[in-house]
Amino acid sequence: MVESLITMLSHAEKTFEFKTNCYKEVNGGWLNKKWCISTNKGDFLIKQFSNQRYNQQSFTFIELALQRQLNLRNHGVNCPYIYTNNTQIIQTPTLELWYMLMEYCEGSSMSPDSIKEDHMYYLGKTCAMMHKQFKEISTEKEIFHFENSREVLFKHYQTQLENVEKLNQIQHIHLIKKLEAIIKSFDDQFFKQIPKGFTHSDFASDNVLFNNNDVIVLDFDRNCYSYQWHDVGRAIMSYAFNNDSIDISLLTSFVKGYNSIYSLSISEIVKAIKLVWIVEVTWWIKSDLLLQEKALKVKRFIEELTWLTNHWFDLESYLMVTEP
Secondary structure, rough: OHHHHHHHHHHHHHHHOOOEEEEEEEOOOOEEEEEEEEOOOOOOEEEEEEOOOOOOOOOHHHHHHHHHHHHHHHHOOOOOOEEEEEHHHHOOOOOOOOEEEEEEOOOOOOOOOOOHHHHHHHHHHHHHHHHHHHHOOOOOOOOOOOOHHHHHHHHHHHHHHHHHHHOOOOOHHHHHHHHHHHHHHOOHHHHHOOOEOOOEEOHHHHHHHEEEEEEEEEEOOOOOEEOOOOHHHHHHHHHHHEOOOOOOOHHHHHHHHHOOOOOOOHHHHHHHHHHHHHHHHHHOHHHHHHHOOOHHHHHHHHHHHHHHHHHHHHHHHOOOOOOO
């Protein structure tokens, strides 16, 4: 890792014409590595892309995704500025080393235990601003990214049930069996009611910083043209889900912020939260993860998806406490 960092710093110093004084590693990210570097031209963040997570073909997609981030930044969405070299964002000092250089942003991460209603209001408003600007660059020719059709979900259910039954894992068998009824409960009409557009696609708590009333959105690597309300549902689950329930006051504050730009009803919020289950259940509710020791981040996602599995059919009545 040190050798890779030295190679990246040497390349960045020549490419972007600065001199490094010191650096420190920044926590967060899934396999990718980040460092804050202090230079004679100020502080930057250098991000190394994992060659375990990505291959060469992936970077065509990521480059376009990051160009959209730059577009958002240039149109007022609060996200880090990205430095380019001849319009290219991803830098390649060697064939197996990929990195990007961006603005270092000050701020703090929030958890469901620490976040307040004011934070949620500005998070909702920032989410809507992001969606509004994404709509400005969307066209009908965009490639639609969505993998979890009902057929895919049903195959996932069958595979996971077979796996846990082989091991006679009673607790997990009970959970997996609930997937079948959920998959049968919705049809294509459900998706027709959800707006399409570019979406962050990873709008979770480790990709957001708070600095007073400023909300800074990070890590747009996965943004793509899909169902926009996934961002809404993901933010609600990441911040308002706590102690095996959804904090209605936090949810309401988020929606009030979002509604300052776009309108969301309770029934639409329910669809947004259910969309999280549809998109993510194949990532987190699966036998290999359920049966092994898990990192805290993975454990949290599994807890969220388990709760959604258990509350799919009463979610609307659960949230009908108040209309934002």
